[in-house]
Amino acid sequence: MALRHAVLAALLGNELSGYQLARLFDVNISNYWHALPQQLYTELTKLESAGFVVGREVVQRGRPNKRVYTLTEAGTAEMSAFIAGPSKPSAIRDDLLVKMQAAEAGDTERLIEQLEDRAAEAKGKIEQFERRLSRARGELDEDTFLIQSPWVGPYLVGLRGKAFEQEALDWCNRSADVLRARLQDTATASTSPTWKDR
Amino acid sequence: MALRHAVLAALLGNELSGYQLARLFDVNISNYWHALPQQLYTELTKLESAGFVVGREVVQRGRPNKRVYTLTEAGTAEMSAFIAGPSKPSAIRDDLLVKMQAAEAGDTERLIEQLEDRAAEAKGKIEQFERRLSRARGELDEDTFLIQSPWVGPYLVGLRGKAFEQEALDWCNRSADVLRARLQDTATASTSPTWKDR
DNA sequence: CAGACCATGTAAAACGTTACATGATTCG
DNA sequence: CGAATCATGTAACGTTTTACATGGTCTG
Known part of the structure; x- marks a missing residue:
């Protein structure tokens, strides 16, 4: 009773196959709901037998056929x-946050590496969000778009995703800086034992 | 193999009972890991039989006795x-984000209410974080603290928690404003049907 | 011709949530 | 004297993850 609504929300206004849904969950929806492809296929089957979505077969050439799903009225009512x-x-x-909490118990340089990796990932996601949001707005500036566009939910959700990633990026950078500065200090202290020993 | 490390991280440097751990997870750790008390009690039992923590009975007067747990060397190594x-x-x-994504399918005023509730909650949490961070720093300013303090992990995690709640607050306010402005527009449009009918 | 992308599933194992269960003390 | 806090669990149920399984097309 949980993934269900995330799937229905994604299907609202879009006719999607399990595969397309899986990609959406991977790149976009994962910012507020995480799910694996297997879950989505089984969930779509369950939603169809519950009458919340209907599927239809789309025959393709050059690719495997696919089954695309649309919300029913019952599905919209459920939502x-x-x-x-x-x-x-x-x-x-x-x-990463669990690791940071327990930072003293582990290898600091390894943790810094992981913070850097995550920062890079966040950067990529921010750019993706920016592109997608800008495409959605078109010619309009954000405030105008948010008043005029008929559909505003997905855009606001996108803003949150972008802000979340920005915050992750800033935190990773700040934390990596702090940990590096502390490594410096320890190194300096231990490479000048003459001073400490006196 | 997942909650395990969040519990070990919380226990690093603190001797805690299941109950104390449950409160910590509720107010503090829930910002990066969520767990219910029942899970914590069973997890502590498992961790003890795995040799990662040791418990000892503390006899109290005026209150039920409790069992407090400490990390073992094996526990630290695991971490x-x-x-x-x-x-x-x-x-x-x-x-809330699922609901926002599907905003068109539901009652906008009800959604605004929920955004406001969440904003209020976020405000409270931000204040809590501020108090806890300030207590941790003591007299020092943040940068000095982050270089000098022997333990920096929990503080950095707290910074992230606070930033996360701040971001949630801003987003809720912004989104509620947008939805309210749109309600206004619709109301204006539908209360001047004369203009539309011509 | 190897690797990425398209496309869809099943089964078992692990994990998380809800409901049930109990009982003493302190505060208003 | 009712509600909140302290204190700890078990059992059933639902959800998620991991592992297994398959096979065609398109791109370099």
């Missing part, structure tokens, strides 16, 4: 009920 | 190995 209902507190899990 | 190993991509799940 509407979900929106009106209570929200569960948002859950996060981030290995 | 060190975890830090050196690969990190899983961070997972988020947030009902």
Whole structure:
């Protein structure tokens, strides 16, 4: 009763196959809901037998055929009920933060490496978000777009995704700087033992 | 193999009971790892039989006795190995963002309410973080603290928690404003049907 | 012709949530 | 005297992850 609504939300206004949905979850939706392709295929099957979506076969040449899904009225109603209902507190899990919490127990240089990798990833995602948001706005500036566009939900969600990644980037940079400065200090202290020994 | 490391990280340097751990996870750690008390009790039992922590009984008067846990060397080694190993991509799940993505399908006023509730919650958390960070720093300013303090991990994690909540607050306010402005527009449009009908 | 992309699933194992269960003390 | 806090668990159920499984086309 959980992934269900994330899938329905993605399908609202888009006719998508399991594969397309999986890519969406990977690049876009993963910023607020994470799911693996296998889950999506089984979830779509369940949603179809529950009557919330309908699938139709699309025959392709040069590629495997695919089955694309659309929301039914029951699906839209389900989404509407979900929106009106209570929200569960948002859950996060981030290995990097667990590692940072326990930083003293591990190899600092290795942790800095991981912060740098994550910073690079965040940079890439920010650029992706910027491109997607800019494409959505078209010619309009953001405020005008947000008042005039008929669909504003996905754009606002995109803004949050971008801000989240920006925050991750800043934090990784700051933290890596701090850890590097502390390594410097330790190194200086231990390479000048003459001073300490006196 | 997942909650395990979040618990070990919390126990690093602190001797805690299941109950104390549960409160920590509720107020502090939930910003990067979410877990319910039941999970923590069972996890502590598992960690003890795995040899990563040791518990000892503390007899109290006026309160139920409790069992407090400390990391063993094997536990610290496990943590060190975890830090050196690969990190899983961070997972988020947030009902509010799912609802925003599907905003067109639901009651906008109800969604605005939920954004406001969440904003208020975020405000409270930010203040909590500020108090805790300031207590940790003591007299020192942040930069000095981050170079001099022997333990810097939990502080950096706290900075991230605070930034995350700040970002949530800003986004909720911005989004609620946008949705309200759009409601205004629709109301204006539908209360002047004469103009539309001509 | 190897590797990436398109396309879809099943099964078992691990993990997380909800419900159930209990009981003493302190505060208003 | 009711509610909150302290304190710890078990069992059933639902969800997610990992591993297994397959096969065609397109690009360099």
